[in-house]
Amino acid sequence: MLNLPPRISSRLNSSQFANLHTFLVAARHLSFARAAQELCLTASAVNHRISRLEAALDMKLFQRLTRQVCLTDEGERIFEILQHAMGELSEALEQSSQADIAGSLAIYVRPSIAQCWLVPRLAEFVERYPLVALDLRVGNDNVDFRTRKIDLALYYANGEFPGLVSQRLMRERMAPVCSPEYARRHRLQENPQNLKHCTLLHDSLAWDHAAFDAEWTLWAEQHNLLAALPERSLTFDRSDLSVTAAMNHVGIAIGRQQLVQKRVDSGELVLPLADFSRSGHYDYYLVHPPLGTVPKRLQVFMNWLRECARQSAPQDEHEDGA
Structure with a gap:
């Protein structure tokens, strides 16, 4: 659910939902220019929509720097709330037509995240979506989607994927x-x-x-x-x-x-010097080429990955809204 405080939700009218969607796309890309390409708008139109949303919410969502934009703490919080809500909505809609979810999915993953995080969780996905045939491939190179038949990649990276659609799956410390x-x-x-x-x-x-x-x-x-x-x-x-x-x-x-x-x-490992902490801007990202329509089997797999990511997030990350 989109649990915004009453003072904020009361300021959201029907005209602001288009601005929320614009914000969601811009936050995913961390670029007004890339968001404009995806939404078939100009970068100035994207900036104008987000400015109107910021005025309605009475909060700053982006820091506008010379050559880039980045989310403020409030923007980060709203972005994750929207991602969560959209993921739940997509999953609810997909579950009503699960009989249509079938076919193969080629997934490209960094070896360590495949071994330690993804593969141990796959039994749940297979049980939930038995008609989706996963083809899991691992490697350290960035895959060329133009020459290889890969539907989705899972990378540990800084979030810069020119020409591709990306969204952060989960943070790392x-x-x-x-x-x-x-x-x-x-x-x-x-x-x-x-x-x-x-x-x-x-x-x-x-x-x-x-x-x-x-x-x-x-x-x-x-x-x-x-x-x-x-x-x-x-x-x-x-x-x-x-x-x-x-x-x-x-x-x-x-x-x-x-x-x-x-x-x-x-107890097999200890932290002898310091507790886990954020170091740099490297996180896990879902990446795929631009698609006119995302196949249902791919959408449910990405929704399931987001669900797993929420479950595996450290408790203090839930508490501080990170």
């Missing part, structure tokens, strides 16, 4: 992880500077065009520990492999919360 034995051996919880005596485990392909040590560098800069990073390291081309090495006492890896939380809860 990160923290160094290692085995309890490794943390004790190096006394990491007593003195974070002991990190300099450890072996760093890297995912060298964390995101598109990332340096091999990008995740560690990003985390260390935010925690003022760049000087403590050791030179000793092992490099993998998958996050889950670096984490598996950490579980087996090889060293310390950057763990992405969506992928390692169960291991932390079970």
Whole structure:
């Protein structure tokens, strides 16, 4: 349900629903120009609609910078409410005609998110939509939708996908992880500077065009520990492999919360230096080429992914509206 406060909902008349839809598209792209292309409007018309919506809601939804726009905290909150409401509406409409949902879907996913997050959840989707045949493919490259028959990609990225339709599925947070034995051996919880005596485990392909040590560098800069990073390291081309090495006492890896939380809860991994936190602007995105009409089987799969994402979101993320 679209649970807006009474002071806001009372200001939404029928003319504002077109502006809400414009806001939803612009927020998904984080670009008035791309939203204008999708809506067959001019960028100035998109800006005008959103300005009228901001005036009606009495809140600023976007920060308009020189060459880009970004959501304000209020804009982020309204965007996620709208996404949730539209997802529930789409699912309700699709369920009424589930007999029409059939066919194959080719899904392209980064290996680590496939292994640690998506595949363990697939039994529920298969039971709910038995006539949809999923063809799951994994890889570290960005797929070329023009040459490969892929319906949907799931990426860990910064949200920039020129010429494609994208929407953030869920946020990610990160923290160094290692085995309890490794943390004790190096006394990491007593003195974070002991990190300099450890072996760093890297995912060298964390995101598109990332340096091999990008995740560690990003985390260390935010925690003022760049000087403590050791030179000793092992490099993998998958996050889950670096984490598996950490579980087996090889060293310390950057763990992405969506992928390692169960291991932390079970005690196989510990957070010896800091709790999970936002680092940069890298999240999980659903990406597909522009479509005149989204096939029902693809729509229900994306709705199901959003449902899974809401269920797996950390509790404090629910509480602060992140």
